[in-house]
Amino acid sequence: MESDSDSDGSHISATPPRHTKPSLPPQPPPTNPKRQPAPNRKPPPPKPKPSILSSRTSRIRYRPSSKSKPISKPETPSSEPTRPDPPPDPSPLLLPNLPYQICRWPSDPSRAIPTVDSSDTLLAPQGRHLFQSPSFSKIRRTSIDFDSFQDDKPPLSSSAPKPDPTAAIGGSDSSAPNRVPPEPKREAAAAKSGVSAIAVKKRFNLIGGNVPSAPVKFRSSGAEGNFVKLNLNRGKRKFVNRRGNSSSSGRRKFYRKGKRKLKAVGENDGETIGEEDELVADAIAEQQIRKQDSKRPKFDSESFEEAVSMARNDPSDENLLKLLRLTYGYELFRDGQLEAIKMVLEGKSTMLVLPTGAGKSLCYQLPSLILPGVTLVVSPLIALMIDQLKQLPHMIRGGLICSNQRPEEASETIRLLQQGELKVLFVSPERFLNAEFLSIFSANIVVSLVVVDEAHCVSEWSHNFRPSYMRLRASFLRAKLNVNCILAMTATATATTLGSVMSALEIPPTNLIQKAILRDNLQLSVSLSGNRQSYHSGIPAKDRSRVQELFFTNKIRVVVATVAFGMGLDKRDIGAVIHYTLPESLEEYVQEIGRAGRDGRLSHCHLYCDDITYFKLRSLMYSDGVDEYTVNKFLCQVFTSDENSHGKVCSLVKETASRKFDMKEEVMLTLLTQLELGEVQYLHLLPELNVTCTLNFHNTSPALLAGKDALVAAILKKSETKQGQYVFDLPTVANSIGVTATVLSNHLQILKLKGEVTYELKDQAYCFTIVEAPADLCSLSAHLTKWLSEVESCKVRKLDAMFNAAVFAVNSCEKTKGCCDAQHTQCLQKKIVEYFDGDDNSEVPNTMGKSRSVFLQSNSQAKFTPRAVARIMHGIASPSYPSTSWSKTHFWGRYTSIDFQVVMDAARAELVNFVGKNAV
Numbered sequence: 001m002e003s004d005s006d007s008d009g010s011h012i013s014a015t016p017p018r019h020t021k022p023s024l025p026p027q028p029p030p031t032n033p034k035r036q037p038a039p040n041r042k043p044p045p046p047k048p049k050p051s052i053l054s055s056r057t058s059r060i061r062y063r064p065s066s067k068s069k070p071i072s073k074p075e076t077p078s079s080e081p082t083r084p085d086p087p088p089d090p091s092p093l094l095l096p097n098l099p100y101q102i103c104r105w106p107s108d109p110s111r112a113i114p115t116v117d118s119s120d121t122l123l124a125p126q127g128r129h130l131f132q133s134p135s136f137s138k139i140r141r142t143s144i145d146f147d148s149f150q151d152d153k154p155p156l157s158s159s160a161p162k163p164d165p166t167a168a169i170g171g172s173d174s175s176a177p178n179r180v181p182p183e184p185k186r187e188a189a190a191a192k193s194g195v196s197a198i199a200v201k202k203r204f205n206l207i208g209g210n211v212p213s214a215p216v217k218f219r220s221s222g223a224e225g226n227f228v229k230l231n232l233n234r235g236k237r238k239f240v241n242r243r244g245n246s247s248s249s250g251r252r253k254f255y256r257k258g259k260r261k262l263k264a265v266g267e268n269d270g271e272t273i274g275e276e277d278e279l280v281a282d283a284i285a286e287q288q289i290r291k292q293d294s295k296r297p298k299f300d301s302e303s304f305e306e307a308v309s310m311a312r313n314d315p316s317d318e319n320l321l322k323l324l325r326l327t328y329g330y331e332l333f334r335d336g337q338l339e340a341i342k343m344v345l346e347g348k349s350t351m352l353v354l355p356t357g358a359g360k361s362l363c364y365q366l367p368s369l370i371l372p373g374v375t376l377v378v379s380p381l382i383a384l385m386i387d388q389l390k391q392l393p394h395m396i397r398g399g400l401i402c403s404n405q406r407p408e409e410a411s412e413t414i415r416l417l418q419q420g421e422l423k424v425l426f427v428s429p430e431r432f433l434n435a436e437f438l439s440i441f442s443a444n445i446v447v448s449l450v451v452v453d454e455a456h457c458v459s460e461w462s463h464n465f466r467p468s469y470m471r472l473r474a475s476f477l478r479a480k481l482n483v484n485c486i487l488a489m490t491a492t493a494t495a496t497t498l499g500s501v502m503s504a505l506e507i508p509p510t511n512l513i514q515k516a517i518l519r520d521n522l523q524l525s526v527s528l529s530g531n532r533q534s535y536h537s538g539i540p541a542k543d544r545s546r547v548q549e550l551f552f553t554n555k556i557r558v559v560v561a562t563v564a565f566g567m568g569l570d571k572r573d574i575g576a577v578i579h580y581t582l583p584e585s586l587e588e589y590v591q592e593i594g595r596a597g598r599d600g601r602l603s604h605c606h607l608y609c610d611d612i613t614y615f616k617l618r619s620l621m622y623s624d625g626v627d628e629y630t631v632n633k634f635l636c637q638v639f640t641s642d643e644n645s646h647g648k649v650c651s652l653v654k655e656t657a658s659r660k661f662d663m664k665e666e667v668m669l670t671l672l673t674q675l676e677l678g679e680v681q682y683l684h685l686l687p688e689l690n691v692t693c694t695l696n697f698h699n700t701s702p703a704l705l706a707g708k709d710a711l712v713a714a715i716l717k718k719s720e721t722k723q724g725q726y727v728f729d730l731p732t733v734a735n736s737i738g739v740t741a742t743v744l745s746n747h748l749q750i751l752k753l754k755g756e757v758t759y760e761l762k763d764q765a766y767c768f769t770i771v772e773a774p775a776d777l778c779s780l781s782a783h784l785t786k787w788l789s790e791v792e793s794c795k796v797r798k799l800d801a802m803f804n805a806a807v808f809a810v811n812s813c814e815k816t817k818g819c820c821d822a823q824h825t826q827c828l829q830k831k832i833v834e835y836f837d838g839d840d841n842s843e844v845p846n847t848m849g850k851s852r853s854v855f856l857q858s859n860s861q862a863k864f865t866p867r868a869v870a871r872i873m874h875g876i877a878s879p880s881y882p883s884t885s886w887s888k889t890h891f892w893g894r895y896t897s898i899d900f901q902v903v904m905d906a907a908r909a910e911l912v913n914f915v916g917k918n919a920v
């Protein structure tokens with residue numbers, strides 16, 4: 001049996017016992033009888049928990065610089081009286097100021113984890129941990145007064161914390177173990193099986209590890225829940241059945257057959273199935289497995305159905321609680337959950353702001369059982385969707401539709417949807433571009449609820465704005481899906497962000513449920529970076545899954561990872577998050593430390609902060625910036641294309657346009673989305689396409705085939721011939737004969753199947769039709785540039801606020817009220833609460849150099865704009881000035897500590913001067 005004892009703790013130092021915060025309510029006895037100490041035996045000491053070291057080093061290359069000035073002297077390491085002596089280790093890697101040490105990876109190479117890729121690196125094996133129930137007593141923020149709520153910028157003020165309406169049913173501060181004890185056998189078996197999950201996200205607690213997991217009660221009788229089985233170690237992977245043992249061969253065969261089939265389809269098409277494709281395929285395979293499982297008796301379905309129907313007829317606290325217990329095995333709702341569920345059941349659009357790990361997902365899952373039709377969940381990442389799908393209790397049948405799916409997989413999901421078999425459907429926001437996808441909902445399918453997960457992405461003032469989320473407006477959702485109720489969920493939104501999200505989704509101020517920003521079991525500390533562990537990249541992607549599996553099954557204790565690893569991670573027993581570098585905003589900091597202590601135990605969150613990283617990050621904040629002149633050129637191309645007459649498809653090849661306008665692809669997409677969804681609808685975006693087609697004829701001669709086939713005739717007319725191949729632009733040909741690009745590519749596919757042609761498509765392009773050409777391109781350019789520059793400044797202010805909070809803790813905190821040494825829980829909590837309640841548009845002081853004595857040297861060889869010069873001086877690559885060539889010059893990154901705007905102004909002056917001299 002694989003167990004935690006497999007890990008060899010001799011190579012690592014022991015983490016001291018994790019102290020439960022004294023302020024927490026007394027912890028109940030352990031829920032798992034196996035873990036209870038025998039009456040006359042000494043209880044075993046608490047076991048260490050794993051940690052994450054979060055780093056941004058894959059995104060930022062450090063350039064050793066002598067210019068770096070320390071902010072202040074490093075703090076002396078704090079000592080914890082209760083810390084036990086670590087076992088002897090010859091080579092500890094010291095992290096100053098931490099109450100524990102992290103030691104080197106074992107010297108025995110057989111124990112070493114295979115190399116890890118640039119985004120996720122890891123160290124060290126792992127011991128066991130104890131499970132304790134979560135504490136969700138929180139650091140409250142004051143609520144927003146929306147009395148004078150305006151459409152785009154709500155005036156903000158603070159008011160007293162809200163009373164907790166769920167207290168009666170046990171929602172508030174539910175630190176008690178509000179769940180039915182898991183079956184000890186299954187739990188042990190789950191630990192044994194150790195199947196774990198995917199690269200990015202979360203809720204791995206359902207599959208493996210010795211952490212008790214969600215649907216406990218019913219899974220004993222045969223259900224597997226909706227979790228995805230991931231092919232982590234390819235053919236060698238164990239499959240876990242409902243008892244947590246390796247699966248019977250029948251099920252495994254079924255699963256593998258499914259995978260092989262999917263792969264074969266991919267290979268036939270000459271495509272390579274990437275990592276995410278496989279994950280989607282896994283999710284689909286799992287859906288098929290679940291379908292088989294659903295025929296077996298699983299649990300007392302009669303009582304369950306009865307509970308659903310009672311809750312449907314009378315959604316009282318009592319009936320909902322009963323349904324919670326039957327569905328999840330949890331004893332009580334957590335703070336905010338019942339309130340949100342009741343709002344949704346009443347059909348009220350709701351904004352739900354709960355801290356990380358507070359259980360937001362349950363607030364749509366439970367209603368989905370009660371509401372008719374389907375609940376549509378919009379999620380920003382495929383990995384998150386897959387994770388959420390697998391987290392669903394088995395009695396809630398879910399599906400997902402995303403771009404990586406094979407058409408037949410998507411068709412199967414749509415079939416289930418149309419037959420009313422799916423209760424929850426996960427989709428990405430990009431799906432809403434697709435008219436075919438939207439058409440599914442026009443007939444017979446009732447969408448009762450749309451859930452906007454990570455809803456802060458809707459707002460351009462958030463730390464994580466996604467242009468595709470802009471489409472998620474109440475008016476759009478109402479029109480396309482005929483849905484009235486929207487549940488928006490986030491853990492990290494400032495008052496300004498909340499205002500704009502609620503405005504876009506038309507959620508009235510009274511429907512805001514906002515409980516806390518932070519859990520109070522996170523102990524926050526900060527220090528200046530000393531000598532840190534080096535960190536190497538270049539680890540193959542295929543080993544990432546392995547790393548995660550080992551982490552989730554507690555075979556390793558520490559993962560050094562970029563933010564990609566931590567995002568949405570739901571491993572309950574993570575004991576520490578160490579920020580190796582500065583997060584880009586307090587929202588990100590809160591999100592990332594939210595991975596720790598999800599079991600309610602005291603957890604440590606340490607932040608290393610240094611000014612070099614700050615300068616580098618600050619420079620990067622300007623990498624999306626554009627000038628009015630460039631926006632104008634871009635708009636000219638969009639609106640003066642040959643195809644811009646009504647209804648014709650226009651395209652913009654991403655790579656070419658990006659280089660031409662020196663504009664990132666995301667920025668072009670943001671502009672196009674704004675042109676569609678801004679005050680005036682100028683265009684209508686279509687799904688992206690590969691637009692350049694290279695065609696070879698095989699059986700019949702081109703001329704002969706053209707005689708029989710009008711589409712071929714049109715292709716020949718619009719093609720260039722290059723070495724016997726016909727090269728044409730797909731939208732141009734489609735427009736010339738008045739068909740859609742999809743019709744044309746389907747036709748080519750048919751000719752291919754008949755053996756008449758083979759073809760290749762390349763050049764991914766944004767596609768759109770023009771709705772209305774702007775009367776005044778110049779003022780539109782000015783308007784869009786101003787908007788983009790405000791968004792950029794907002795991001796910079798967020799970074800400044802993050803840095804200032806850290807620097808305040810290190811330099812200015814008076815170390816009263818609980819702060820001492822590097823521990824700054826109190827002052828950081830205060831700063832965070834103030835920040836989230838504040839206005840994102842207010843000025844944040846910064847320490848950037850404002851010196852005007854920036855030395856610039858004109859170069860007659862290249863055509864520069866002031867922004868291009870400033871980017872080079874700040875070491876920021878752009879499509880036209882890539883780092884491969886420009887980082888070799890001594891200008892590269894030379895003025896990172898001088899404010900970007902100052903460098904840009906100096907560049908402008910110098911360029912004007914240069915042009916003047918040349919003119920003379």
Ligand SMILES: Nc1ncnc2c1ncn2[C@@H]1O[C@H](COP(=O)(O)OP(=O)(O)OP(=O)(O)O)[C@@H](O)[C@H]1O
Nearest residue numbers: 178214330332333334356357358359360361362491
């Ligand atoms: N009422 C409850 N009692 C006990 N556990 C719960 C309850 N509700 C949710 N949980 C558990 O809490 C964990 C976190 O839930 P979930 O992933 O929904 O959090 P979240 O709020 O979405 O967090 P994040 O914002 O970090 O993604 C899950 O493992 C879930 O099973």
